[in-house]
Amino acid sequence: MSTQTSMPTAAAHDAVDAPVVPSYVRDGWWLPAEDSRLAVVADASTGEPVARFGAEGLDLGEVVEHARTVGRRTLGEMSLHERALRLKELAKHLFGQREELYEITVSSGVTTKDNLVDVDGGIGTLFTYSSKGRRELPNSNVVTEGPIEQLSADGSFLGGHVLTRIPGVAAQINAFNFPVWGMLEKFAPAFIAGVPTLVKPATPTGYITAAAVRMMVESGLLPDGSLQLISGSARGLLDVLDHRDMLSFTGSADTAGALRSHPHVVHGGVRFTAEADSLNAAVLGPDATEGTPEFDAFIRAVVTEMTVKAGQKCTAIRRVIVPEAQREAVTAALGRRIRDKVVLGDPRAAGVTMGALASRDQLRDVRGAVEEMLAAGGRIAHGALETPVVRTLSGEDATADEGAFLAPIVLTWEDPGAEAVHSREAFGPVTSVLGYRDLDDAVRLAARGGGSLVATVCTHDPDTARELTVGIAGHHGRVHLLDRDTARSSTGHGAAMPQLVHGGPGRAGGGEELGGTRAVKHHMQRTAVQGSPDLLTAVTGLWHTGAAQRLAGDPEFGGSAEEIHPFRKSLAELRLGDGVASGLRTVSEEEISAFAQTTGDTFYAHTDPEAAAANPFFPGIVAHGYLLVSWGAGLFVDPAPGPVLANYGLEDLRFLTPVAVGDSIRITLTAKRITPRVTDEHGEVRWDAVIHNQDGEVVATYDVLTLVEKENTTYAGWNA
Template identity: 30%
Template sequence: MAIVQQSAVAIRESGIYIDGGWTSPSDHTLVDVENPATEEIIARVPAATSADVARAVTAARRAHDEGGWGRTTPAERREVLQRFAEIMDRRKDELVEMNVAECGSVRWFAEAGQVGGAIAHLRSTIDAMASFAWEQPSQPHFGNGIGQGLVVRESYGVVALISAYNFPLWLNMTKLAPALAAGCTVVLKPATTTPLEGLVLAEIGEEAGLPPGVLNVITGDRVPTQALVNHPDVDMVSFTGSDAVGTQIYQQAAASLKKVVLELGGKSANIVTEDADLDAVATEVVTHTIIQAGQGCSLLTRTLVHRSRQSELVEKIAAGLEAVRVGDPSDPATQMGPLISAAQRHKVEDMIAAGKEAGATLVTGGGRPAGLERGYFIEPTLFTDVENTMRIAREEIFGPVNVVIGFDTDDEAVALANDNPYGLSGAVHAHDPVRAYSIARRLRTGAVIINGGGGAFPDISMPFGGYKASGLGREYGAWGIDEYLQTKSIGWGVGRG
């Protein structure tokens, strides 16, 4: 892979990684990779074709069935993954620079969340492997003789991993780590706009000692995605992205009865009771509005507050958002960077316009920041006087936009929170932890944060996934490994005449 140094960022004119080596694609079409803060092209990667996908799947199939990766022991796989983590640690600075450049992450978050979080997830998976129940004996049973057996967990086979642009290294790793831990072989297809960190994983896997064909990385847009989902030798698909694309993948995979894990969108509600600590709530709301410029499916983007405290909380949130420094993500002082693309900014601006037209009150933001002529920046935005039926309250905006909705009773708050197509995350703030827990249990969502516990994202030691349109399956830790395993029962008779 050729690397040209420009500033602090490695600019890559790469091939695709198949069967343990870099290879030219069957078509010479290239896809530009853009720095969303500067609008400069920082790399060009191949647009893989169906023929390239077929080569990658064939390599993965051979590595699983003939190469023996699927028959390695958990201890052997764990050793390889430990080396993988050590190499990622060593290359952390490079990965941070790459994330800032291709994803627009502000530097502190690239270090702690994007790259640091990915490494932490890999190490969490390694730890989970040590105590995972890879096989369990059955209880002896008596009938026509004595019978006993063993329940074993085996790799699902060849899996297609298709990830989103907002947390490229993190999302790639939340799929790759458990898939490799389970003994699967992989074709990884990173997001079109943020492919570079996925390609680096191929380099790291090779150095860590992954046999040829175990990890294959292809780039491109819809063509390789559709080819992977439709390929008969792909046993499972794990996808992170929009619910619209997730639904298409689910429908296509059904034709061959592939297993599908989907981590999709969210419109998560943050319930704030009349006795909550509003300073803590305001800090949390601001954080969830600006992290990765609001491009996060589990972010708390609907603030449901008791009407007696609504005005006070809106004032505090607005003050926090107006103090946010938006700009160059490579500057350590910047608190919020750009959206990923011109198309995404256009979508967010359309949603802001829809909020105004529906009668919501724009408290702050809503435009493009002054002095930032290049880059896909938009101001942190807050709406109040929002009805739960408005588009800005129901649809995932994927930008730095938060909406405030009032309620009078806990029952009304729960009803408002659950009256949404999504169910990925949520939060409750209440002085009485018992009351907060009671509300949390009633929410139709995959995760709930009580009184700020757990920070901006779910704990990686706990399962992560959604209800309703937010997806299928669970990721993280032992729950993530479990998704990539089949269950086999082996029984035998003892003492038959």
């Protein structure tokens, strides 16, 4: 663990009275030389300097090599589950520090509500990944993917796929708008995968990212080399990355294109993913007329996306696509809600609901984009480009001459097909209202964005929802369906949930971030492995048919009276391939009839001889599949108390051969995967179950899931 827990202070660079934000590299804090050039970041509301940045003299090659060596080693000493649990502990630590983060973020113009999606959203992402990692991934460092393939007739040569962590670093270059969430949503899956992270935040809000990193370092929970931070320019970073590494970028499409064309990406094999500009849309269905719950929910959603983070969100609604007959009503309703709900000003002032843009440079860019859109045919229906009157820290309203404030702007367009509205993004509190003729036209307009992260479809009509969703899905990474039933429970148009993919095709970058365990696997290499069942079992940690077995039970079917029953073994004693082979049990018509009457499952194949014989799949009366599974349990179970605590399910059950009256069945149960839980005194065992008939034909296959003690303590000596 890193032991350096506090940032250094700098007396250098005194021309501007603001602290220099250090980098965190090679498990220590680093400052640039006193005579280096620094970028100055100002308070978004007041214009006062708050931080300075510079990374001149930082050896990026050494930083990357530290991650590949020290970071990879320390992370590799932990399993997937252990890293996932460590992520939960980090989340709890940050949660306890979030009030301090709130105080720091206010200088970037964000409100308390904005922090819910950035600070709290980032921490929540860590919690989610911790939970999913422990529930959905094995407690090892090898993940199997897909079914095993038999590559030889006799089953001696098999093939399959495994996922292992990439051998390099996960570098991330982030945008200014989400300095906490933007880092953590990339860090979480990389950390679970076991890949060290190198963070390059955007300069305007990089001091917030640095504060979050400081808190993570101070926790003492970070393995050495697992997280590094570059505060300042990282020009030349791609020059020191190669096929072992990956780079995840969030920002403009132009910058994404420049990075994607770097020789180390094009020819050197650096894995590159981008989340870029996105002209997201919200489509109002024809049924959602003024006065309906859908219309009201739609207006609320659009204004929320315009004003949260002052519209500086990659998922914000830029194009509001509505029936032409409702264009004026929608435009007017948006204006009313903005007037009624939005108080623009310094977030530190009471009552403010929307803060400033991140910087004066950002304000200049947004104004320039709006001016281009006006020149191309747009018209301001609400708002203005002039410097607004805002609520100041003193509580008074005054003209915001020093801050980066812009009032929300609603544009309307007579020509919904104007090129500028579908190609120029004003990355701020700006949206455009467009009218459509019919659903085909709405789909066409939504697709004009050239690929987007998300679109909302607001309708209560199932046919409309289906037609619009199917029409636009190929152009979007996510479709948010909104109606009266979800208006209160929905997480919203703009919220990228860690369980689901965040990304989009085309202009949106073509990458995928988040997506639950999918994102963890983005940091892993998929490799085909071929070999014998024994060797594949050793590599994958998953027992495969044909590998060695140690079976207790009936010697006629491979069991041994000397072998200990696997249910008598704790996780410390149990090994892959341990199992039990039962003897035969004969099926009688009386037992089938009794099961039918007791359960109420009187399907004709179990009760009517003539009808059953006429069925092309059955030879006559046959046993219920669930009766066979129940008998299977009776054939393999060891009834006395022991380390097996509970059966908690079956998976992948298939019935393959019918069992008629007079047939017999037997079962072979084999330990297939053993997964100790890092937080409990027990773990899970997945058992391979195969039921055969008296002729050796496979009747049914399935997996049995049990909870088993790590050590045989609860019932030690019971009935010994």
